[in-house]
Amino acid sequence: MDQIDVSAKDIKSPWGTQNVTASPCSLADVMSEQLAKQLHEESNSPGCSVVDLDLADLPQDPDTSSDLMLAQMLQMEFDREFDTQLRREEKKFNGESKVSISFENYRKVHPFEDSDSSEDEVDWQDTRHDPYRLEKPTTTPKKGFTGKGKNITTKHDEEVCGRKNTARMDNFAPEVHVGDGIGMDLKLSNHVYNALKRHCQTEQRRGARLHEKKEHSTAEQAVDSRTRLLMYKMVNAGILENINGCISTGKESVVFHADGGSFEEIIIPKECVLKVYKTTLNEFKNRDKYIKDDYRFKDRFSKLNPRKIIRLWAEKEMHNLARMKKAGIPCPEVVVLKKHILVMSFIGQDQVPAPKLKEAMLSSEDMKKAYYQVVQMMQQLYKECNLVHADLSEYNMLWHDGQVWLIDVSQSVEPTHPHGLEFLFRDCRNASTFFQKAGVAEALNMYELFNTVTGLQISCESESDFLAQIEALEKMNEDHVQKRSKKACTNSCDDGPPLLSDDDD
Numbered sequence: 001m002d003q004i005d006v007s008a009k010d011i012k013s014p015w016g017t018q019n020v021t022a023s024p025c026s027l028a029d030v031m032s033e034q035l036a037k038q039l040h041e042e043s044n045s046p047g048c049s050v051v052d053l054d055l056a057d058l059p060q061d062p063d064t065s066s067d068l069m070l071a072q073m074l075q076m077e078f079d080r081e082f083d084t085q086l087r088r089e090e091k092k093f094n095g096e097s098k099v100s101i102s103f104e105n106y107r108k109v110h111p112f113e114d115s116d117s118s119e120d121e122v123d124w125q126d127t128r129h130d131p132y133r134l135e136k137p138t139t140t141p142k143k144g145f146t147g148k149g150k151n152i153t154t155k156h157d158e159e160v161c162g163r164k165n166t167a168r169m170d171n172f173a174p175e176v177h178v179g180d181g182i183g184m185d186l187k188l189s190n191h192v193y194n195a196l197k198r199h200c201q202t203e204q205r206r207g208a209r210l211h212e213k214k215e216h217s218t219a220e221q222a223v224d225s226r227t228r229l230l231m232y233k234m235v236n237a238g239i240l241e242n243i244n245g246c247i248s249t250g251k252e253s254v255v256f257h258a259d260g261g262s263f264e265e266i267i268i269p270k271e272c273v274l275k276v277y278k279t280t281l282n283e284f285k286n287r288d289k290y291i292k293d294d295y296r297f298k299d300r301f302s303k304l305n306p307r308k309i310i311r312l313w314a315e316k317e318m319h320n321l322a323r324m325k326k327a328g329i330p331c332p333e334v335v336v337l338k339k340h341i342l343v344m345s346f347i348g349q350d351q352v353p354a355p356k357l358k359e360a361m362l363s364s365e366d367m368k369k370a371y372y373q374v375v376q377m378m379q380q381l382y383k384e385c386n387l388v389h390a391d392l393s394e395y396n397m398l399w400h401d402g403q404v405w406l407i408d409v410s411q412s413v414e415p416t417h418p419h420g421l422e423f424l425f426r427d428c429r430n431a432s433t434f435f436q437k438a439g440v441a442e443a444l445n446m447y448e449l450f451n452t453v454t455g456l457q458i459s460c461e462s463e464s465d466f467l468a469q470i471e472a473l474e475k476m477n478e479d480h481v482q483k484r485s486k487k488a489c490t491n492s493c494d495d496g497p498p499l500l501s502d503d504d505d
Helices: 001-008 031-042 067-092 160-169 188-217 225-239 306-327 365-383 422-436 446-454 461-481 485-491
Strands: 240-248 253-260 269-275 333-339 341-345 399-401 404-407
Touching: 031 399, 067 422, 160 188, 160 365, 225 240, 225 269, 225 333, 269 306, 306 333, 306 341, 306 446, 365 404, 365 422, 365 446, 404 422, 422 446
Parallel strands: none
Antiparallel strands: 240 253, 253 269, 269 341, 333 341, 399 404
């Protein structure tokens, strides 16, 4: 009875809350594993989930160890609810109207973010709704018009066509920068669009031709893949030790410096040059007269395609250098010929090429000495080698070891060439003009130099009369040339350096 009275005094109202004092617990009880398992089982029991939550939308094992992660999850849930409500408002606003207004720009979560896959698994090419892609103008239906009455709009409307043409510019080639025409609401007329389209197609075809031409031709200071392969084969065969780099470029060829290797069959100098003839035909289209009418190569020229003419051009220079070397004229010594690559001895020292006569700083005595050497070499070319340089100038003569060296004789022809004497007269004019400007008082004029080299006695007062007499002599020699054609063919087999076989093409 005493206990009942005590409890009745403590409870003032039967409906009041009981003051339950928490029983004290020790730290060991809080950290015990049994208590943790008990609390875990109570939280997973079906009776404890009284909160109305959509558990299917929640992740199975959310990472709630970070406050930032919890905040992001709550913000994402709020954004999804906001987007759901926005869709309802959009559907209610548009109704069944054919012209709809989109609230896409007001959405919080973009379609690609709403996917279940991770960011690394999202394929931007497969997303149907790209948030950064501008909407293209709507197309006209098949009936050809939209609207009714005064608001009718046909497919020929100026603004509609202008926007369509702006959108079509996206189909141009990737290298054509069309800009953001749709964003600026740019309207292109049919005339302007067609002009741009034709221009882009023309530039695309031209770019393709230039790319193909660059891939299959020798560029300035560079070589194509086939030429590079030939150079590698020379190094692997031991003809060359290594190729150092480009030392000279011209309209017809590129010259590289190389270190000579060791080859059993050929004596290779310590320093060499590789003259690589450019495989483009632009510079050779107007120079076929130097080889077409040369009786040493006339029969072979008619049977070759244009690209093989370049190889014949290299072979011609090899034979011309062999004649000059046999006559004792200072010139590069040919080592080997492989297709359009001619390996010769290097005129210079320690990878430094000898200066051209135009660039050499010579004293008056050296310039006078050089003039007499040039006259003597022209006479030797004409009489002993039966050749005319055909492109003699201060740019094709080098000064090395106190004497003049002749280079670039690929265009040299025989005096019996239909234009051989004209080429010789041009050489005489170039040589006389240079040495007279250099201050050589003993330099002969072009008429006297021509007579000195050829041994002819042509006298006239003007250059036109002199050329007329030269042309008359060339016509008189035509019959004589034909009689000597057989002899010229035998001269084409000069003792020259070896030609590498073409079995490794």
